[in-house]
Amino acid sequence: MEAPPDNDVLWARSLHFTHPDGSPGLGGISLGVREGEILAVSGPRGSGKTTLLRCLSGQLPVRQGEVWFNSAPVHTLGPAARERLRRDRFGWIDPEPVLIPELNVWENAALPLMLRGAGRRRAKAAALEWLERLDVGDSSRRRPHQLRHAERQRVAIARALAPSPTVLFADEPTAPLHRADRGHVLRTLTAAARSHGITVVLATHDPGTAALADRTVSLLDGRRVHTVHLPDSPDSPDTEGRAACSLSV
Numbered sequence: 032m033e034a035p036p037d038n039d040v041l042w043a044r045s046l047h048f049t050h051p052d053g054s055p056g057l058g059g060i061s062l063g064v065r066e067g068e069i070l071a072v073s074g075p076r077g078s079g080k081t082t083l084l085r086c087l088s089g090q091l092p093v094r095q096g097e098v099w100f101n102s103a104p105v106h107t108l109g110p111a112a113r114e115r116l117r118r119d120r121f122g123w124i125d126p127e128p129v130l131i132p133e134l135n136v137w138e139n140a141a142l143p144l145m146l147r148g149a150g151r152r153r154a155k156a157a158a159l160e161w162l163e164r165l166d167v168g169d170s171s172r173r174r175p176h177q178l179r180h181a182e183r184q185r186v187a188i189a190r191a192l193a194p195s196p197t198v199l200f201a202d203e204p205t206a207p208l209h210r211a212d213r214g215h216v217l218r219t220l221t222a223a224a225r226s227h228g229i230t231v232v233l234a235t236h237d238p239g240t241a242a243l244a245d246r247t248v249s250l251l252d253g254r255r256v257h258t259v260h261l262p263d264s265p266d267s268p269d270t271e272g273r274a275a276c277s278l279s280v
């Protein structure tokens with residue numbers, strides 16, 4: 032077993048995944064994510080973006096291939112160790128806001144920090160800071176059902192950022208937001224990641240969202256797709272359709 036390159040915080044090799052019902056998920060993906068990098072994972076619906084993020088973050092057990100987080104082989108860890116890794120080092124944003132209805136907004140946003148052992152006062156201060164940045168600070172004492180859907184997603188994003196995770200996995204994080212809101216929330220998220228050195232793996236099928244990333248890897252049918260730009264041929268002036276083609280490898 033060969034450890035990943037030093038400057039990759041996350042690294043996968045020949046990652047295959049089949050869903051329990053036999054549906055194909057990933058067909059042999061290798062990639063590295065550098066420390067502090069914002070990496071977009073793009074591709075059409077059903078191309079495997081969510082499955083890849085779940086395998087990289089230890090939510091799904093990897094049975095074929097390798098996933099490394101720094102020098103930790105995630106693919107060999109048991110459920111309890113993967114759970115600890117997720118709690119202590121990773122953040123996660125779902126496409127839909129999943130908040131605890133019995134807790135108010137700041138308690139929801141502070142929860143991951145408290146689960147990591149932070150005191151209530153410090154966790155509350157961090158949560159309130161992020162809720163303010165995401166323009167939902169005024170709602171900190173409300174319950175989730177009193178907020179609009181888009182506001183709940185902002186709370187979920189604040190909750191993911193408050194503990195400053197080493198790696199933040201964001202699965203279509205702005206899907207529930209109105210188009211006008213998306214730019215602001217995405218810029219807040221990416222600026223926060225850059226200023227706190229948080230590595231981000233961002234699944235999206237929106238080219239505008241991917242454009243905010245440092246780099247994009249594209250998926251199709253559970254495999255990486257590489258776009259190859261072919262040079263124009265001087266012998267063939269009709270180059271229509273030759274400018275770029277995609278290879279699935």
Ligand SMILES: Nc1ncnc2c1ncn2[C@@H]1O[C@H](COP(=O)(O)OP(=O)(O)OP(=O)(O)O)[C@@H](O)[C@H]1O
Nearest residue numbers: 050052054055056075076077078079080081082083
């Ligand atoms: N829990 C599951 N059980 C069975 N098959 C699944 C499950 N989750 C996803 N799949 C299948 O795995 C493939 C990849 O799905 P995945 O959700 O990872 O793609 P995606 O690119 O994230 O799509 P979307 O943009 O719609 O979220 C699809 O064929 C999908 O139907």
